[in-house]
Amino acid sequence: MVGLVSRTSFIQKRFCRFNHFGMGAQIAREDRRESVDGSQVSAGEPRGNGLFSFTGNLNAETSSTQGSRFVIGVCAMDKKANSKPMTEILSRLPRHTFSIVLFGDDMILNHPVEDWPLCDALIAFFSTGFPLEKVRQPSSRVCPGFNGAVGTIQAMEYVELRQPIVVNDLSKQNLLMDRRDVYRVLKEHDIPTPRSVLAKHHEANFIESDDYVELNGVRIHKPFVEKPVNGENHNIYIYYPTNAGGGCKHLFRKIGNRSSEFHPNVINVRREPGQSYIYEEFISTQGTDVKVYTVGPNYAHAEARKSPVLDGKVMRDAVGKEIRYPVILSTHEKEIAYKVCRAFGQTVCGFDILRVGNESYVCDVNGWSFVKNSPKYYDDCSVLLRQFLERALAGFADPYESMHSPTDRLLGNSSSMSLLDMGERSGADHGEDGRPSEMHSPGFHDPLDNEGQEEELRCVLAVIRHGDRTPKQKMKMLVTHRRFLAFYEDRVGQGKKKDLKIKTIKDLEELLAVSKQMIDQAAHSDELEKDQFKGICTLRDVLERWQLCGINRKVQMKPRAWTNDDQMTRLLVIVKWGGDLTHSGIQQAESLGQHFRQIMYPGGDGGLLRLHSTYRHDLKIYTSDEGRVQKTAASFAKGLLELEGDIVPILVSLVLKSKDADSMLDQSGSSAQEMILQVKERLHNILHRGDDCGLLRTNSSSRLVRSVAAALDVVEQPMKKMERMHKLLNSLKEQLTTFLDNDATEKAENAITATAFEREQLAWAYKPPSLERQGSETSVVSCLEPVADATEHRSTVSSAGARPKKPAEHMANKTHTRSNMDPSSKKKREPCGRETLEMMRERWAKLYRDFYSKKHNTYDLSKIPDIHDCIRYDAMHNAHLYLSGIRELLDISASLAHALVPQEYGIDVHEKLHIGTNMCRSLLKKVRDDLDLARGFNITHRLNPTFATTDHLIKSAHRSVRTRLYFTSESHLHTLLNVLRHSVTGQDENAPVSREAVKFVEDIPELCYMTHIVVRVFERGGYHSLDPQRFRVELSLSPGATGDPLTEFSPKEPLTVAPLKVISREGLTCQEFQDYICSVIAFGNSKPQPE
Known part of the structure; x- marks a missing residue:
């Protein structure tokens, strides 16, 4: 009874404390002394x-x-x-x-x-x-x-x-255990979150498609994030769209040095019994996550780390701690921290934000969280925690009011001033123990006032061509069979006459089944004509041997004939495939990214990685919509940032794809196309006159560049060279036809004499390698491995049918000549990659048919670059087929392509400038804006120098670099180089490329794969901030992988990319370069002058 009375007294005194805060401290002391003296608690308690x-x-x-x-x-x-x-x-x-x-x-x-x-x-x-x-x-x-x-x-x-x-x-901590409650509270307090839906999979209105999920009319497109509602379940999945390669990323609590894994074959969301999930839009944060730590609503410390979404490798320091860097929060983010702390009643709280541009979104609230290994944070936290406790114990209604950190006090603010009102001063003006931070110390280097300092890199811009690719192929086929017509009508509706693009995996699988059924039926009847049968076989091979999800295969159907009652009777089926990045292209891009990291940025190999992970590197990567360009960009980023694993998560997380980027980097919609067609027509007329190439020289109103002149000297008689090239195309076609006939004869003979077991083995050997529906194409083996050699590794294939992940070592040796190739060592002839021997034969047969018109006795010059690309590809990747005539065809096609391709973008200077300015106008405007930003210091997100200690290995906390990478095709490199070396003002000295460098540029015969133009901006000390001399520009050029494909290529060592050479004139300032770009843009807006 005494204990009960004492406890009642205790509670009453506690209640009084909140109503009579003046006596709160005295009552608290009495309570403590009573319990210590044993009046409330027995000695044995x-x-x-x-x-x-x-x-x-x-x-x-x-x-x-x-x-x-x-x-x-x-x-x-x-x-x-x-x-x-x-x-x-x-x-x-x-x-x-x-x-x-x-x-x-x-x-x-x-x-x-x-x-x-x-x-x-x-x-x-x-x-x-x-x-x-x-x-x-x-x-x-x-x-x-x-x-x-x-x-x-x-x-x-x-x-x-x-x-x-x-x-x-404590009453609100249970909210954090359920993500539904977390998101509800966030929305109630107007805290921005990613767009999301909550789904229970047993609900009838939950719809899952290849590239989205939908609930009650709300659709979330891939990539999206799938989170269990249980806040303690950290198994989070990210699903990627089919046009990026598909698959999913599994995020989990760190296990050793791993925090995520990529699963290329997982495409469907989880459907575990009794479980519910939140599906939210994936927000690309350029590979960096930010964790915010509050101590009361007015104080927030933030740290950035490498996102597990990229490659799942955890970056650790010398003592094994995950590497994180303190960053400064924006005013908006501090307001978010204030709201989160108040909304959840958590004084000490951690939460995650996603930064995209100037916006920030809260994606998780963790509750009690501390910063690790930060003495400055420990000091601030202890002061703020003491203030909260003293005010709360004294009975103040709002203990958070007037809380202030040591920094706040030293700045002379009144006790009622909130840290939120201090802007960035709370994390940037003073350091540990109240001493002035680096930003205000005598040695601090103000980036806008660097008098007497050496120059410092401010910006890197690069325009880069994609890497080595497979030949682009296209097939058109008219079909009348009812199976195809029914397939079309099921998707567009009867009586409708619109084009159909077949994208979904389900539709592609059904089309594959239709083609197989027709092939099986044709084997027992003469229903199909020979050409149509071959076309359907090609359709089957494309759908069967290339993964059904991806970015390098397209199938279209177009109605071509119908009855009076709108019944469809004929369809045009168009199949496009190829043009994919090869394993060599992937290696080239990744190696170039590594090279960039090592030579382009201060601090050597590790300098860029420190810049990027500490918000001192503002990286943006833009690409056109072409799959090979996107994969090149992702592979380059993988090497640049030293990432690991599959490129699909890297592609989705780091590469910016949009209509604006595509229009900026894709020539198809360019206003220069009309003039390009006119130039091609002129070239066609000149080369078909039967004269020697001196006529092309005399028809040019300006001096031909040396590389074109040299190529024309090699060509001499273009008609005779093209005639010879046509014969070589026929030779290749006939050789491949012989291979097919021999293989068919061998297969038939083996089938006759083989036992049942041997026939089963033969069927397996001739069967194309099985593919999972969503198998990743980004590994070396699955991307480009000869099928014949792939069968050697079938013993290592898992039960799920996954292809082996090690690099293929199957091609011929480094010197591809018939003299050192032993035909006796040949196995079953199969081309490299997914291509069949029949498809390869048809590729050359089509070029043979299309190149020459017997009726008009003319050659199609547009096929010359295609022939050159194909023979270059086969010289490197199909040398094991021992085809004859490769060297001669390679040399002839190269000389013709070197003479024609640069001229297609303008024969004289005036044409080159008009085509170049119109094709590159959007890109040049973007570069102009990038240069404007490079000269400013308005970085949205940056490192917090107050908390950056020597443990972070940061020597210059103020340093920041912008990087803008633009990946595109060959046409943009030619046209951009033309407008940089030929002055639009008519005065060569105004062009940014020096006269000496023009000679180097003119000697380049071809802008090969991985050609790149780099612009670097440096800030120089000793100049006033408004002096144009303060910022200088350096232009560099690399002609890409220029090596001989027959003598310098190896599967293990692809053609190396030529080193960069500076081409800008001495002393070129950023202002001069920007002024020149503006004049180029204005020139492109003017009308071309008549010849």
Whole structure:
């Protein structure tokens, strides 16, 4: 009875504390002394796991509660309570004011709450194994699957019993266990979140398609994120669209140095019984995640780390800690931190934000979280925590009001000033212990006032051609069979006459089934003509041998004839495939990215990585819509940022694809096309006159560049060269036909003499390699491996049918000549990659048919670049087929292509400038804007120099670099180079390319794969901020992978990319370069002058 009266007195005094805050401190002391003297607690009552258990930080005197005004109870699992951040922060609290009691695991798990230690204020938060129900007030629901509650729910819980001041609101902590509640609270407080839907898969209105999910009319397109509603379930999946390669990324709690894995064959969302998921739009953050740590609503510390979405490799320092860098929050982000802290009642709280442009979105709220290994944060946190506790224990209605950090006090702000109102000063003006930070120290280097300093890199711009690719192929076929017509009508409706693009995996699978059925039927009848039968076989091979999801295969159907009652009778089927990046192209792009990292940025190999991970590197990558260009960009980024794994997550996370980017980097919609066609017509007329190439020289109103002149000298008689080339095309076609006939004869003979078991083995050997529906094409083997050699590895194929992931070592040796190739070593003849021998033969047969018109006795000059690309590809990747005539055809096609291709973008200077300015206008406008930004210091997100310590290996916290990478095709490189070297003003000295460099450019015969033009902007010290000399520009050019494909190529060592050479004139300023770009843009807007 005495104990009950005493406890009632205790609660009454606690209640009075909030109404008479002037006597709060005195009542608190009385409460503590009563419990210590034994008037409320018997001598044998447990007191927890010792009053203080910090090893090495506090002595026995500190552990005593005598002389302290307040007792703080730490009700958390030992692993968290004894962690370094907790120890560092609590040890900084003044000992004369606070004493600490650690409850300990045994007390928390095995004793009733009546036995738990008494305290004035309570620090309690959930971690694995923590019995939240024993500590918190009753809540409405617990998330399904949440296993945090241990034991039975007590009749009187600790907070209700003892009424301590709680640092983090326990009644709201259960909200954090359910992502539905988290998102609901965020939306109620107008905190931005990614667009999302909540789905229960048993719901009839939940729709899943290849590239989206839909619920109640709300559609979320891939890429999207799938999160379990259970906040403690960290198995999060990201699903990628089919046009990026498909598959999914599995994110999980760190295991060693891994935090995610890519699964190329997983395309469908999870459907676990009884589970619900949140589907939200994937927001690309350019490979960086930001975690925010609050201490009260007015203080927020932020750290950036490499996103697990990229490659899943965790970056760690020398002592094994994950590398994170402090960054400055924007005013908007500080407002978000304020709202999150208030909305969830969590004084000490961590949450994740996604940054995209100037917008930020909250994607997760974690509850109690501390920054690791930051003495400055420990100082700030301890001061703010002390202020909160003192005000709360004194009975203030809002303990957060007037909380201020040491920085705030040193800046001379009044106690009522919020850190939120301080803008960026709270994290940037003063350093640890109140000393001025680097930004205001005598040695601080203001990027806008670097008098007397050496020049510093500010910006890197690069326009880059894609890497080595497979030949682009197209087939057109008229079909009248009812199976094809029904397939079309099922998708567009009967009586409708519109084009059909077949994209979904389901439709492609059905089309594949239709083609197989017709082939099987034709084997027993003469229903199909020979050409149509071959076309359907090609359609089957394309759909069967190339993955059904991807970005390099297109199927279209166009209605061509119908009856009077609109019944469809004939369809044109168009199939496009190829043009994909080869394994050599992938290696070239990745190697070039690595080379960029090593030579383009300050600090050597690791300099760029530190810049990028610390928000001092503003990277944006733009591409056209072509698959090979996108894959080149992703492979380059992989090498640039030292990433690992599949390129699909890298492509989606780092590469910016949009209609604006596509129109900027794709020539198809260019206004220069009309003039290009006129120039091609002139070239056609000149070369078909039968004269020697001197006529082309005399027909040019300006001096031909040396590389074109040299190519014309090799060509001499173009008609005779093209005639010879046509014969060589026929020779290749006939050789491949012989191969096919021999293989067919061999297969028939083997089938006759083979046993049943051997016939089964033969069928397996001739069967194309099986593909999972969503198999990734980005590995070396699956991207481009000869099928014959792929069968050697079938023993290593998993039960799921996955292709082996190691590089193929199957091609001929480095020198591809018939003299050193042993035909006896040949195995079954199969081309490289997914192409069949029949498809390869048809590729050359089509070029043979299309190149020459017997009726008009003319040659189609547009096929010359195609012939050159095909023979170059076969010389490198199909040397193991021992085809004759490769060298001669390669030399002739190269000389003709070198003479024609540069001229297609203008024969004289006036044409070159008009075509160039019109084709590159959008790109030049973007470059102009990039240069404007490069000369400013308005970085949206940046490093926080106050918290950047020597442990981060950061020498110049102020340094920032912008990188803009534009990946495109050959046409943009030719036209851009033309407008840079030929002055639009008519005065060569105004062009940014020096006269000496023009000679180097003119000697380049071809802008090969991986050609790139680089613009770097440097800021020079010793000049006023408004002086044009302060920023200089350096232009460089590499003609790409220029090596001989027959003598310098190896599967293990693809053709190397030529080094960059500076081509800009000496002393070119950024202002001069921008002025020149503006004049080029204006020139493109003017009408071309008549000849």
